[in-house]
Amino acid sequence: MPINFKDVSFTYSYKTPFENVALNDINATILDKSFTCIVGKTGCGKSTLIQQLNGLLLPTKGEVIVDEFVVSSNRKRRTKKLANLRKKVGIVFQFSENQLFEETVLDDVAFGPTNFKVSKEEARKIAKECLLKVGIKEEYFEKSPFELSGGEKRRVAIAGILALSPSIMVLDEPTAGLDPEGTKEMMELLKKMNESGTTVIVVTHDMNLVLTYATNVIVMSDSRIVKEATPDELFLDNDEKYSLETPYIAKVVQELDKKGIKLDTKVIKDVKSLASEIARKRKNK
Amino acid sequence: MNVIEANNLKFSYDGKNDAIKGVSFSICSGKYYSIIGHNGSGKSTLAKLLIGLLKPSKDSLKAFGLEYNSKNIKEIRRKVGIVFQNPDNQFIGSTVKDDIAFGLENRCVPQKDMDKIIEEYSKKVDMFDYLDKQPEKLSGGQKQRVAIAGVLAMHPEVIIFDEATAMLDPKGKREISELIKKMRIDNPNLTLISITHDVEEAFNSDEIIVMNEGEIYMSGSPKEILSKSDELEKIHLGVPFLYSLANELNKLGIKVDDYSSLESLVNSICQ
Ligand SMILES: Nc1ncnc2c1ncn2[C@@H]1O[C@H](COP(=O)(O)OP(=O)(O)OP(=O)(O)O)[C@@H](O)[C@H]1O
Ligand SMILES: Nc1ncnc2c1ncn2[C@@H]1O[C@H](COP(=O)(O)OP(=O)(O)OP(=O)(O)O)[C@@H](O)[C@H]1O
Ligand SMILES: [Mg+2]
Ligand SMILES: [Mg+2]
Numbered sequence: 001m002p003i004n005f006k007d008v009s010f011t012y013s014y015k016t017p018f019e020n021v022a023l024n025d026i027n028a029t030i031l032d033k034s035f036t037c038i039v040g041k042t043g044c045g046k047s048t049l050i051q052q053l054n055g056l057l058l059p060t061k062g063e064v065i066v067d068e069f070v071v072s073s074n075r076k077r078r079t080k081k082l083a084n085l086r087k088k089v090g091i092v093f094q095f096s097e098n099q100l101f102e103e104t105v106l107d108d109v110a111f112g113p114t115n116f117k118v119s120k121e122e123a124r125k126i127a128k129e130c131l132l133k134v135g136i137k138e139e140y141f142e143k144s145p146f147e148l149s150g151g152e153k154r155r156v157a158i159a160g161i162l163a164l165s166p167s168i169m170v171l172d173e174p175t176a177g178l179d180p181e182g183t184k185e186m187m188e189l190l191k192k193m194n195e196s197g198t199t200v201i202v203v204t205h206d207m208n209l210v211l212t213y214a215t216n217v218i219v220m221s222d223s224r225i226v227k228e229a230t231p232d233e234l235f236l237d238n239d240e241k242y243s244l245e246t247p248y249i250a251k252v253v254q255e256l257d258k259k260g261i262k263l264d265t266k267v268i269k270d271v272k273s274l275a276s277e278i279a280r281k282r283k284n285k
Numbered sequence: 286m287n288v289i290e291a292n293n294l295k296f297s298y299d300g301k302n303d304a305i306k307g308v309s310f311s312i313c314s315g316k317y318y319s320i321i322g323h324n325g326s327g328k329s330t331l332a333k334l335l336i337g338l339l340k341p342s343k344d345s346l347k348a349f350g351l352e353y354n355s356k357n358i359k360e361i362r363r364k365v366g367i368v369f370q371n372p373d374n375q376f377i378g379s380t381v382k383d384d385i386a387f388g389l390e391n392r393c394v395p396q397k398d399m400d401k402i403i404e405e406y407s408k409k410v411d412m413f414d415y416l417d418k419q420p421e422k423l424s425g426g427q428k429q430r431v432a433i434a435g436v437l438a439m440h441p442e443v444i445i446f447d448e449a450t451a452m453l454d455p456k457g458k459r460e461i462s463e464l465i466k467k468m469r470i471d472n473p474n475l476t477l478i479s480i481t482h483d484v485e486e487a488f489n490s491d492e493i494i495v496m497n498e499g500e501i502y503m504s505g506s507p508k509e510i511l512s513k514s515d516e517l518e519k520i521h522l523g524v525p526f527l528y529s530l531a532n533e534l535n536k537l538g539i540k541v542d543d544y545s546s547l548e549s550l551v552n553s554i555c556q
Binding site (some may be wrong): 012016020040041043047094095097098133135147148149150151152155172173176177178179181182183204205208209243245248251255256261270271272274275276278279282 | 295298322323325327328330370371373381422423424425426427430448451452453454455456457472482518521522523526527529530533534536537538539545548550554555
């Protein structure tokens with residue numbers, strides 16, 4: 001089942017003098033099993049949008065539909081037990097490092113599964129697997145999460161959500177603070193999860209990642225959605241840029257195009273495939 | 286002139302393992318440094334040592350010729366400012382305005398100049414319209430802008446950015462780097478130490494310090510570091526896009542020598 005935003009508006013501090021409109025009449029669909037990236041400039045509403053997905057913030061107007069769940073501020077419409085929605089939708093927040101709270105790294109990640117009626121032992125087993133997946137080594141398991149570096153904290157926070165095995169995984173700037181190898185590994189991990197059926201939703205400012213990994217892109221501007229497209233449509237086929245940064249790969253494609261070398265953009269996803277496509281073109285010439 | 290000198294600088298959080306394992310380096314006035322390194326390599330620890338938030342081993346660190354002791358620490362912090370990795374750790378005031386003002390008060394800036402400075406710096410980072418907002422009610426990128434304004438307003442001689450622009454959009458990142466560039470032209474003694482995972486950004490600095498497991502693995506100009514690019518991968522790091530494309534092309538038998546800009550790379554492909 002896809003996720004549907006129907007006429008969603010959200011205003012912070014609604015009906016107070018400090019009212020601040022952060023979402024304005026959002027209508028959008030996030031496809032089931034897609035790898036959707038949400039992009040747009042600072043303050044345009046990305047983090048606010050994703051927090052509607054598990055009812056952490058309730059739309060001031062309109063509703064969000066996720067499978068059988070209805071997220072709405074209208075009590076009559078709203079699904080009674082939104083807690084069950086949180087099992088389905090896992091969100092890693094933008095400053096996820098602020099969310100760690102248990103005494104040890106392992107306990108922190110195991111906390112989620114134990115909460116969802118998994119035995120303590122089983123939860124620790126899951127936690128270990130998830131920590132290793134995000135590159136946290138065994139020697140860190142008994143450390144306090146407060147005694148980690150920034151990137152290590154972020155990895156632990158992501159492991160905490162992985163451990164819940166949500167069917168929809170939402171991550172707000174998951175690679176901010178990760179080292180280059182960590183970024184690549186994290187994105188590959190998400191790609192693998194996506195291929196095995198998890199819907200992945202990522203907020204990011206890194207258009208290079210968007211081009212390589214996303215199947216769908218939602219572009220936001222000034223509290224609204226201004227474009228829904230595939231990354232190829234957005235960066236390779238189109239001239240309208242919605243004031244987004246052009247990914248490096250797209251820049252090369254465009255420059256070569258100007259010189260009369262037309263690459264087959266369908267096969268280009270990363271540096272390697274770009275290089276081999278250039279090589280193929282040169283051979284054919 | 287060297288503004289900071291470290292000599293066999295060590296630090297341990299737990300008294301057993303060293304997070305910083307005896308590093309030596311000097312920071313020269315007016316230069317722009319980048320520090321890169323894998324997660325947990327000791328970058329933030331080093332930064333916290335440089336502002337005296339963590340205690341360096343004895344006789345191992347000096348800033349502006351001053352030892353890091355309780356007598357000098359105030360003076361050192363006046364000269365060395367930091368934007369922390371997590372902006373939530375930076376905020377003290379209940380509004381953006383109070384927050385910037387707090388640092389200025391600490392520096393005994395007269396009340397009458399305060400409003401002008403706050404206006405000036407909040408405008409520089411495009412947050413003037415948010416002065417009355419609570420910092421915790423800002424978006425991620427807005428928080429980082431405010432944290433940057435707060436530090437710049439205090440006119441430190443050495444600015445340390447600990448991933449200070451990691452949450453900014455690409456345009457915002459460029460704006461901040463332009464802003465710093467301008468400030469460095471106005472004040473040629475302004476030193477910038479930028480801790481970053483953004484390879485492209487790092488390779489724009491004068492000198493790159495590469496950290497690995499608590500040690501300085503290597504340091505040098507971007508050119509020097511690139512000439513040892515194989516090593517970077519070994520320690521979980523990456524190289525700039527144009528370089529990696531040139532590299533891949535060379536592997537496929539397409540010779541690309543000039544990857545200094547997109548144009549030159551494209552030109553050599555077309556040859
Ligand atoms: N808790 C809050 N209370 C009031 N206003 C808020 C709150 N959080 C965010 N805002 C405001 O709502 C708008 C949208 O913020 P949001 O955090 O969704 O932006 P974003 O697109 O995630 O930006 P960034 O890329 O900087 O993280 C911004 O103008 C912001 O100042
Ligand atoms: N408060 C602390 N107590 C104990 N150990 C710590 C503490 N803070 C960091 N460490 C450890 O010290 C080492 C260096 O951490 P530091 O924060 O300096 O890394 P970093 O290079 O800044 O990494 P990142 O890129 O993830 O921010 C890491 O192994 C980390 O786990
Ligand atoms: Mg955000
Ligand atoms: Mg750090």
